Every structure is written in structure tokens, then in C-alpha cells.
Amino acid sequence: VALKQHWFHILLALAAGATHGAEIRRRVREHTDHSLKLYPAMLYGSLDDLQESGLIVELDERSGRPSHENERYRYYRLTPKGRKALAEETRRLETVARLAREALATGRPR
């Protein structure tokens, strides 16, 4: 089953390291080259949803969130389950991409 597109990108952003919502938005904006705009209500709602599904967790103070950053921000990191989901989705996309390339290579579908 395909992962929702913005979920995929949020997980991808967190794969680079634990961070907060605003930074996630920036990272997504960078690696999608401004094509995916994550507006905040959907962004933070999705963070809640991902947490409920057990794909990410919020860091508490003790588990070493950077102390120099703004303390009001909530920090999230991938769970092993989240990392697995991301890997699976990546594989799925690879398959899709491979199929798409093959289809394009033969010119027209059989």
C-alpha cells in the first residue's frame, strides 16, 4: 500500500536526523525543489497521525534534543518501524520507476 505522499516526504526529511516541524517543512521544500508545499495545519496534523501510527516519536528533553534550538519546538525522530516503512515505500517507488522506464523504453505498451 502506498504511503501518503506528504507522509513519505516527512519520513524522508526525518531520515536525515531528528528535528522539529519548521525544519521538516524546509527540508521537504528543499528535496522536492519547492514542488511540495507543506502548510502547517496539515504538517502538524500529519506529525500527530504518524506518531499515532508509531512511525515517528516525539523526543523528550532527556533523549538529547539539541539544547541550543528553540525550546518551544517539539522534536521528532523516526522509529525503526518508520524507517522500515520508508524503505518499503522506496522499494515500491523503485519498482514503479523501473516499470515506468521499461514501458517508456519499448515505446508503447503491448
Add this chain to the structure above:
Amino acid sequence: VKSSDPTKRVSDQRYFKALLHCLPPAFRERHGAEVLAVFTEMRNELGRHPGVLRLMRFYTAAATDVLRRRRIERAKRAQRSTRVLNRGAVAQRWLGELGQDTVYALRGLSRAKAFTLIAVLSLAVGIGVNAGLFTFVHATLAPVPGVNEAERVIEILSTGQGAEYEVWSYPDFHDVRAVDTPIEAMAGWKSRDGSLTTGDGGQRVNVMYVSSNYFRVLGVVPSRGRDFLPSEDVGPGEHPVAIVSHAMWQSRLAGDSDIIGETITLNRATYSVIGAAPEEFTGHRPLQGGVDLWVPLTQDNWIAGENNYLTDRGVRWLRVLGRLRAGATVGEANAALQTVFARLAREYPETNETRAARAFPFGSIPALGRATSMMGVLGLFALLGLVLLIICGNVTGMVLARSASREREISVRMALGSGRGRLVRLLMVEALVLSLAGGALGVMLAFWGSAGLMMIMPPMPDGSPLNLRPDFPILAYSLGLTLVATLAVGLIPAIRFSRPELVSSLKDDTGGGGRRVGRIHRMAASAQTGVALILLILCSLSFRAVRVMDRRDFGFEPHNLLTTRIDLSQQGYQSMEQAGAFLDHVTVSIAAIPGVQTVSLSDGIPLDLVGNYTSVSRADRPDETAGRVLVEFTRATEGFFGTIGTPILQGRGFEARDVAASRPVAVITRSLADRLWPGEDVLGRQIRSSVSTDPAKEFTVVGVVGDVASSRPTEHQPHTFVGLRQNYSPRIMLLVKGTADASVLIRPIQAAILDVDPRLPVPQVITSESLVTRSTEGQRATAEVAAGFGLLALLLAGIGVYGVVAFAVANRRREIGVRMALGATRGRVLLTVLLDAVRLALPGLVVGGLLAVAAGFGMRSTLLGVSPMDPISFGSVAAILLSIVLLASLVPARRASSIDPMNALRSE
């Protein structure tokens, strides 16, 4: 935040904050600051002066984002309330809410004290009577203590012409026993009162005459000494041995450990004690009273000697128990019995042509009539179940009325987000709290009640044999009843409020869903008033009959008159010759006691509930059947009429010269004299009659006395008195008239009798007044039972009417408000509600009244002249019921009349 700060423009911040308020508070709490920060960041990415179009696109996208999330959050909340994401957490929350509901229910109930009290008490009565019956039946059906392998024990009834009897003839028993059948052993038994003579006088004891294998058939082993031996079945009188009960050994024979070998004197014969029964075994029918002594039936003179009961195949007196062979069934036993009895019928057609036998499993309830008593018990269960159902109906009515008046509260709770499920649960919790309280109280009532029942059950000697302690099945049964009551009480209100259209229909005066429930309710309440009417009328009729009976002229004077029944048949006083000296002796020594006015002998007095009956005719017209008069007759001696205080109108009473050798004389009452010789002189005339089993003979009338009451208070028969010395019976009654308070004479009289013959059991001396009271006991009991149930029915009817009227008032608030706004006075409203209550009760009262008339005619014979349509009874009971109906509806009626029209209309 300054408006000059380029990154945080005031207008933008206001917009973002407004957007944020579209999201649920929990979300704002968690993410509000970060969301604002990101919005601000995104706005700043647009640059300091973006074009209007770009800015508008951004604002629109931001609003779309928030609204989209808002929709998702709402869906998630709706889902969360039903979905079981995490069972533990949900159960925990459910329990937490249940706790809240319980607290809330308790608080609500404690605020409505009258409601709670009435509901709990009526549920307690309903559950209590049912649990009490169950306790009693449970104890009654318990296995007979002391019997081993009871499943192999059978009771064998004798059958004849389609009917079942308990009794066998001894020769039949003997013959069947000799045949090899699936019945391993058969024991015969017969129980009878006996007179036991010990060191300090006589005692009445319950003797069981048994075949020698009685204990082995029941699997009972004597705890001390030995069992009977088969050789001891040979008699009569060759092996005078006895086994005593544990209680007898302990109490009456002083618990001597060396009782074995002691001799006891039973009915003038000497027996030696060979054993004692185990403590738990008090006979195989403990409910009918414990056995004191077991004696081989062949040893008793009465059975084996005088009456030839052991050899006469036509005399049936023996009851039979059996023990099946291991693995044999009752059916196999029956097949074998059929074969044997078919043979006996061929061999002895005269006595056995239609006779057979049938085996039944052994139990604490005798097999004869077991099915009938079980049907009776089932009927009682059904009846009391119905009572509980009615009570539940009443309480439901009250709950509905309460819920209707709590409509505002309920709608407020629902508006505040209380789900319908939560509301249903609250109502169910309330019902559960009521039922549990009622159930707990009911169980207590049940134990007191069954203890009370125990006390009024007649023959319960030496401590109750029934175990009436609360045990698991009884508590489980009561809990079951409680849950049934909870469902019955909680479900209808819960269903009503769980459906929104019904909640709104509640507001509607003519409420759609409420109508049907309402009509059933009204009918039930009406029927309850009818039942109460019937019971109270029967109670009133019976009490009036008792009063009529107490006030009428008995024809004798029971005051200061003592009576003592003495049965001389066991002591060898079989004829007047044998008894004469004893009787003279007793009479003389009692007459010598200070305070004794007169002494006389008879075989009964009026209103003693015994009575002998015969028919008399004029001796000169013996064949004239129309002249035959059914009379009650009493044997009496000299001084009888003076002692009982009946006036002699003509001639004389009995005198010492009226002995067997002289001519038979009779004294008759005036009504009999008037019937036989109207208007003529009767002295010296002859009547013809037979006394008990003697052939008819002539008696000369020597006296006429005033009319006396019959033995039974409901009969009115003329009376004939004959001389006791001329017509002896060993069951005599000693009559003593005291000068003052006769009760001080009781002990001296007992002492005087035992002084003359110490072998006699201690005689029971009873005042004649208590005999008279006892004679109307039946009517009194009817009256009391009817009164008890009548009051219960009255209470239920009151609660029922209250529930219905209160519900109606609660539902009609707006209508009443409109009426009052249109000018109806408070008095008018009060009257309307009260009249509605009367209209509600009227059909029940009319039908109940008709049924009461029918019941009254049915029991007319016991009403002693009180008319079954007695206007006083009907009038007063109807008045009582109407006032209860009015009283029950007064509270809701006052509530209705105090409705403020403006308030009532606004609140809807």
C-alpha cells in the same frame, strides 16, 4: 510584537490566529505556537512586498489547509469514540465513566429520597418473597440427612383402580419381598404415637415400627450398639428390642453411654435398647417430625397381636421402601413389580384383583402426591414471579415519570456532549443501584420470612430440620432476580431516551411512543387496585365472620372450664369394666383439689373441632326416612351439663345410676325435641339411633337441654347426649370447672391423673376458651392471610397509581400550563388530576368487586351468616382503596397545580 517588525505584521498575525481557532483546542494547545511560526515563515518567504495576487493565493491556501485538517480532526474524534484502538485504555475509560455514573446515580437517588425509598422497598418485597420461597423450597428438597446412596432408595406405592396409595398389606409385602427382583431389599414401616414410661412418668413418643432391614435399606448404620437382626422379624413379642434416636438418647435418656441393654417401657411392653441412630438421621421423613424410637413391627402387640395385621391380606396399613440393586433402575423395578402383582392378583383375586405397585425415587417429599405438591410449588413460583413483575412495572412507571421530569437535565447533558450510550448507561446504572439495594434488603426479608414461615408450619418438633441459612444457590438466585429486575426497570426508560425521536416525542403531549407503554401501565395499575379490593374484601368478610362467631351464644360457658383429653386405649382400658375404677378414682381426686367446682367426663364438648355424628329417629316411626335427623352426639357422665354450663330445660341430666345395666338414656337439645315431637312433651319418649359402630338401639329421652354450638363453628346441628357409662369410648375428655382462675388448676390436675395411673403420658390441660378460639382459627387464618396479601396489594396498587399519575402529569406539563394560562384555577387542575386517577382505578375496582362477590359466594359456608355482599365490607374497602388512589395521586396532582404557566410554556 511590534507592528514595525517586518517579519510579523499585525494583520497577518490576526489572520493566522483566526485560522488557528478553526482547529480543536487540543490541537491548538499542542501545536499553536509552531503553526503560527511556520505560517509567519511562509509569509516571509513571499518577500516584503509580494503582489496582491500571490498574497491572496497564499491566504487562500492557508485557509484551505486549516479547514482540511479541521475536517480530518473531526472525523478522527468521531471515530475515536467508537473505535477500539487500544482495548485496555477503552476499558479503563469505560470503567472510569461507570464510576462517575455510579456516583452520579447515587447522588441523584439520594436527592429523590421518597422515590428511592418506595422503589427500593417495593423491589425488596418483590425479590424477598421470591427468594424466601426459593429458600424454603431449596431446603425442603435437600437430600434427607443420614441416608446413604439415596439414589438407590425407592418408595414403593400400592396402586389400585388407577389411584395410588401409600399402604400395603403385610402379606403382599411379604410375598413381593420373597421374589428375586431388581429390588435388592424392601423394608416396611408404620409410624404411630406411643406412650413411653420412664422413671419420672409417661411421655408421648413418635414410634416407627419397621421391618428389621429398615436401616440397611436406607444405608444407615447405628452410631452405637447394633442394627436389628433378620431373626427379630419373628414375633409377636419374642424379640422386644428397640433402637433410639440420638435426640432421645441425649435428652430423654440422659445420654448414658451404656444405654445399650437398658430396658424401656413402651405401651405397657418392655423393650431392651440395642442401639442408637446416628445424630443426623431422624427418620426418612424428617419434615414430618423426627422419630424417637424404632421397633420391629412384628414385636408390637397392637400390630401383631390384637389386630392380626400381619396375616390379613385385605388390611392395608404398611408403607414400603426399597433399595435397588447396584445399577438397577426404577423402570426395571416397576417391570418386576408388575409381574409379581399380576401373579398375586391371580392367586388372591378377592383382595388383589385390581392391586399393583409402583416404585418412585426416594426424596424428602413423599412420593404420594409429589407431583401435586411440585405443581403447587411451580404455581407459587409463577404467582410470586408475577408479583415481582408487577413491582418492576410499578418502579418502571416511577422511573419513567422521574425521567420525564428530568427531561431538561437530560437534554442539557446531551447538549454538553454526553453520548446516548452514556445516557442509557446512566439510566441502567440507576436501575442497578435500585435493584441491588432492593435485592440485598429482599434477601434479608427472605431469611426472616422463611424463619417466620417455619414457626407457623405445624409439626416441627425439636428444632427445625430445615437448613435455612443463606448459601450459594440462594444468593445466586437472588442475584439473578436482581439482574432481571434491573433489566425490567431500566430497559424501557433507557430505550425511550436512547432514541432521539422518542426524546422529542416526550416533549409532545400526546407522545407517540409513550402512548402504548402508558396504556399498559394504566391497565396494570387498575388491575392492581382490583386485586387489592378482592383481597381486602375477603379479609373484611372473614374478620366479620369471626366477630359474629365470637359474639354468638355457644349454649355453654367456656369461662374457667378446663379440658383434658385422655386416650385410654393404650393402657388396657378397653371397656367400661376396666376403666370404671380408674375414672371414678380420677374424678374423686380431682374434685378434692381446692378451687375445683365440679368435675365431669365426656368424649368432647362443643366447638372442640372433633365431633361424632349419627342419625336419630323416633322409635315409634323407625322407617320414616323423612323423620331421620342428622345429629351430633356426645357421650357424657353425671354433672356434665352443670360443668359446661348448659341449662337443663326439662327432666334431668345424666346420673351415676345410668350404667350399662340400666336402660339406655339420652338427653336431647330443644331444637331436636321440636323437630321430632313438635309441641309435645318429650320426656320418657324413645329415640332410635346407633352410637358409633354399635347396632341401632332405643334410648329413652330423660331430659331436654338448651341448644349448644356444634363441634365445628360453621355447622348447626341438633345434639344428642348419651351416657358415657352406657356407651364407653376410651378416648375421653375430663372437664373441670374452677371457681376462679382455672389456669392454676392445670398442674394439680396433671398430678392427680398421673397419681392414679403413672403409665399415662403427661396429659395436656387446655382451657375451654382456647378451644373456642382455636375453633375459629380457620377463619382467622383466612382473614389474616387475606389481610397480609391485601396490604401488600394495597401498597403495590398505591405505588402503581402514583407512577402512572406522576408520569402523566410530567408529560402534560405544557398542556396544564396552557390551561392555567387560559384561566384554569389551581383547584381545577388538582381536581382534574385526581379525577383522572379515579377514572384510572375504576375499571379495576368494578371488575375486582364482581370477582369479590363471586369469591364471597364461594366461601359462603365459612362466613357464618355474614352476607357475601356485606355492604359494610364492600363500602369500607372501596372507600379505603379510593382514598389510597387519591392519596397516591395527591403528590403529582399538587405538583401539577403548582406549575407556573409561564415557566412551563417557556421551558418547552
